[in-house]
Amino acid sequence: MSDYQYDNQTVKGFIVSSIFWGVVGILVGLLISVQMWKPEMNFPPLFTFGRLRTVHTNILAFGLGVGAIFGLSYYILMRLVKRPLLFPKLARVQLYLFNVGILLGGVTLLLGMTQSLEYAEFEWPIDIAIVILWVMFAVNVFGTIIKRREEQMYISLWYIIATVIAVAVLYIVNNLSIPASLTKSYHLFAGVNSANVEWWYGHNAVGFVFTTPILAMFYYFLPKSTGIPIFSHRLSIIAFWSLVFAYLWTGAHHLIYTPLPDWIQTLGIVFTLFLIAPSWGSVINGYYTVGSDWSKMQTNYLTKFFLMGITFYGLQTVQGPTQGLRVVSQLIHYTDWVPGHVHMGTMGWVTMTTAASIYYVIPKIYNTEIYSEKVANIHFWFVLIGQLLFSITMWITGIQQGALWKAVNPDGSLKYTFLETLTRNYPFWQMRTVAGLIFTVGMLFFIYNVYMTMRKGKALASTTA
């Protein structure tokens, strides 16, 4: 049928790299979860909580997340435009640079080199490398789309385009800084401006790394793996444009009750609440799609991954905006509720959907079937239970923390000391480590399954060649 050769090697390279960085990031996550309740597990100066926490977030967001996004976006892109990448060699160089960059990024964070901006901790030389990496990605994505052999652009392509543009703008602007030396720089913006730009970036990193590219995967791999067409193309397009229109205004909801001018906070809250509509546009589109043939939940093992993923996306996009409301923010802001919220998104939506996409792609690339659907089902239940336990535990302790902080005596003095509010978290933090372990075991089943599928595929290839 096809006379083109898709560049599967680069796609595979990105997937394997992202899984590798995923393992590193998850193990670091487990260690820092222990450090929260067992201080002896800090090994100064390199392996303390303060340094490892940034390694955890950056390696998972940029290593696991962006790595998978590069690989799977290329996979989706080539198939939807019906042609190979315009610059396959450039994509290969991008793969190598990506791994060198993540390695350097992780090591410099361990050494304590940081810009002290959340999710933008990498110092300026690494930032430059990341910008070069992103330009390579952009050149290939746009070049390939311009030279496409299919007129109509499916919704996944729009989400990929939004990812490329938005991340470029956000990353460059927030990382503008004045270098003082090779390893130290100062943010170009000062005081409240710095905070505002930082959270404009920080929140949209969530929007354009953990949302738009994952929706591109969802809209592509759900119909591909189930054979059911997307319920409404029109709904997907309207949801897309309203999402990208609203997202970039929402960052100020991270700065409720701060010196940021009141009107900016209010504006941020308004756009944040509006975001429920486009997010739920994708959620109900997913549900109506699978709803046209529920038997797929039983007959196709990937359906439940995608449906559970979009379910957590739906919950996340109601919980998140609710947190933006002043009355809710004053209780849960700065508490452990927030990591509970973030991990529902990353473990429940992003990792679930990405893993399902990889399950679909790897057998296709190796021209074989998945090694074991049973192992995939075990993986599903472990990560689901681990994630739920993690999120719920953190929500409970977050509300407790917020309530203790806010409790005052009749004379207006605080009822509890900071230490009292802290030690009450210990049992919940211990439970979180258990939850993390369950999730990690699930991910090990996933990796084992992917590895065995690759081995099976290689064995097949060598016998037929």
Added chain:
Amino acid sequence: MEEDLDNIEAFEAKDTGRKLPVGWLILFWGLIIWGVYYLVSYTPSISGWSQSKAYEDSVRK
């Protein structure tokens, strides 16, 4: 290795492809109307509300 090309039409349902569910439209417009209300109520230069005034009120109680 050969691979079938994607058929773009297979991705989009023909009978429901242009549907916008009513419930979703209510949510969409409802949030816009709520947004206008909230913006008016909590913008200091429009309604006179401010973060610091709200705080002082809560302390006085």
